[in-house]
Amino acid sequence: MDSxxxxxxxxxxxxxxxxFLKMGARxxxxxxxxxxxxxxxxxxxxxxxEGLSKLKGAAMKLxxxxxxxxxxxxxxxxxxxxxxxxxxxxxxxxxQIRAILAEEWGAERLxxxxxxxxxxxASASIGQVHAAGWSGEEIVLKVQFPGISRTIDSDIxxxxxxxxGMLAVTGRKIAIEPLLEELGSVFRQETDYRLEAxxxxxxxxxxxxxxxxRVPNVIDELVTSRVLAMSRxxxxxxxxxxxxxxxxxEVRNRLGQRFLDLYEIEFFxxxxxxxxxxxxxxxxDDSRDRDNPVITLLDFGAVKxxxxxxxxxxxxxxxxxxxxxxxxxxxxxxxxGLLDRDETREGQEAMMRLLRASLSPFDPARQPxxxxxxxxxxxxxxxxxxxxxxxxVSPPPRAILFLHxxxxxxxxxxxxxxxxxxxxxxxxxxxxxxxxx
Numbered sequence: 425m426d427s428x429x430x431x432x433x434x435x436x437x438x439x440x441x442x443x444f445l446k447m448g449a450r451x452x453x454x455x456x457x458x459x460x461x462x463x464x465x466x467x468x469x470x471x472x473x474e475g476l477s478k479l480k481g482a483a484m485k486l487x488x489x490x491x492x493x494x495x496x497x498x499x500x501x502x503x504x505x506x507x508x509x510x511x512x513x514x515x516x517x518x519x520q521i522r523a524i525l526a527e528e529w530g531a532e533r534l535x536x537x538x539x540x541x542x543x544x545x546a547s548a549s550i551g552q553v554h555a556a557g558w559s560g561e562e563i564v565l566k567v568q569f570p571g572i573s574r575t576i577d578s579d580i581x582x583x584x585x586x587x588x589g590m591l592a593v594t595g596r597k598i599a600i601e602p603l604l605e606e607l608g609s610v611f612r613q614e615t616d617y618r619l620e621a622x623x624x625x626x627x628x629x630x631x632x633x634x635x636x637x638r639v640p641n642v643i644d645e646l647v648t649s650r651v652l653a654m655s656r657x658x659x660x661x662x663x664x665x666x667x668x669x670x671x672x673x674e675v676r677n678r679l680g681q682r683f684l685d686l687y688e689i690e691f692f693x694x695x696x697x698x699x700x701x702x703x704x705x706x707x708x709d710d711s712r713d714r715d716n717p718v719i720t721l722l723d724f725g726a727v728k729x730x731x732x733x734x735x736x737x738x739x740x741x742x743x744x745x746x747x748x749x750x751x752x753x754x755x756x757x758x759x760x761g762l763l764d765r766d767e768t769r770e771g772q773e774a775m776m777r778l779l780r781a782s783l784s785p786f787d788p789a790r791q792p793x794x795x796x797x798x799x800x801x802x803x804x805x806x807x808x809x810x811x812x813x814x815x816x817v818s819p820p821p822r823a824i825l826f827l828h829x830x831x832x833x834x835x836x837x838x839x840x841x842x843x844x845x846x847x848x849x850x851x852x853x854x855x856x857x858x859x860x861x
Contacts, residue, residue, distance in 0.1 A: 436571075437578050440479055444582030447475040451589060465590075469505030472586060476509060481572050482579040482611065484509055485549040489607055490587065502590055518542025521554060521567050528648045540565075546704070550615060555656060562656040563643055566617065573615040573649075580608045603819050610699075610826060614725035617652040623696070623727040624654070630694050631721075636682050638709070638720045657720045659707030662837060665717070673844070675715050679708065680795070680843030682719055687834050688854055691827065692735060699826035700726045701833020703840075728826050734760065738824075743855050745779040746786075753779065764818040774814040778807040786851040793847050795838040 450471045476487040490498075491506035498506075516524075518540070526534045538557030546553045551568040584604045613619055621642045628639040638657070646653035660668060671679075683706075690697040698705070700723055710717035730738075737760045744753040754772060758765050763775050781803060785793045838845075 465501040469502045482576045566652040568650040621647045623724045659709035665708040695730045699830045762821045771815040774811040791846045
């Protein structure tokens with residue numbers, strides 16, 4: 425039962441499958457009916473959002489992700505409607521959450537909690553976060569809603585069938601199965617809190633070698649597959665920090681460099697990337713030094729591992745995009761799965777334009793680069809749309825889907841912080857390695 429709406433959420437595979445069938449029937453009824461095509465698509469999109477909102481859980485989480493990752497493939501009316509799912513999370517009451525904790529831990533351990541706070545600190549589509557105390561320390565508990573993990577595969581299958589129908593109206597023959605498989609893989613990972621705890625420990629051990637970053641400590645004895653317990657970290661969300669502190673340009677740029685360095689450390693050095701671009705996944709802690717804040721990372725559910733061979737190939741793509749021939753660049757793009765070898769010439773040319781234009785922030789003439797540069801953001805958006813329209817057989821590249829999702833989040837954060845940086849040394853580091861800077 426969702427405590428916000430008071431409505432019962434379908435949790436069995438049969439009941440959720442029935443909801444997808446109902447959605448499919450309602451969507452089909454709006455296909456080819458009288459009236460303008462745009463109006464019909466709006467009605468179809470509203471049906472989809474209504475159904476996913478009712479299902480919550482895996483279906484809603486996938487719908488939220490699709491609204492971002494398939495925004496250039498689906499009709500704009502569908503994307504606009506799905507984006508509304510971003511603001512619709514579930515909420516369980518404190519009593520319901522304590523019942524889950526009792527089921528996971530047993531009543532005796534639950535009774536040892538000190539000061540459990542019923543009101544959640546945060547709530548999303550698959551769980552919510554509560555403050556509590558343990559052994560005299562402030563902690564946070566990330567608690568997963570019931571039935572999430574067992575419905576993932578069926579929800580992916582159901583949503584995939586609906587999306588294929590909507591994609592068909594665009595006339596493209598793009599196989600979205602690999603993309604849905606990648607989304608499902610990451611989502612299954614996000615529902616295993618033991619795995620998230622493992623990533624948190626590994627990431628924390630690696631990032632400890634770099635000053636200016638912090639992650640929560642795992643409370644090992646409280647972790648289960650549906651409960652993650654961590655130390656409670658203090659600080660301000662980035663936009664709140666900007667508003668309340670009104671930092672100088674020097675401090676903004678220093679922190680912006682730290683965020684940018686973090687991306688280079690995660691991908692090119694560690695091969696372990698926290699891919700969720702949500703600004704709320706970071707806290708800025710300037711309690712010890714107002715001019716030199718520490719960045720705390722909070723969410724490790726969507727961590728992706730990238731092997732050394734792939735990272736080396738990716739460096740080569742960047743190098744070739746700036747100084748290689750078109751044929752060399754295309755061959756490397758094919759080899760790491762950024763584009764299908766059967767893609768049309770138009771699609772190949774669009775990919776070349778996008779890759780080369782994306783490196784414009786590193787041009788010597790643009791240093792220092794201003795991240796608030798509206799022309800760059802606009803140009804990238806237009807080129808991405810051009811690529812999507814030109815491609816007839818290539819789905820969004822699975823290998824870098826979540827990596828570029830994170831990179832886009834970093835860019836948007838630095839833009840919001842009005843950061844201005846000389847990227848000359850950064851380019852050397854990401855192409856030649858850390859020692860090159």
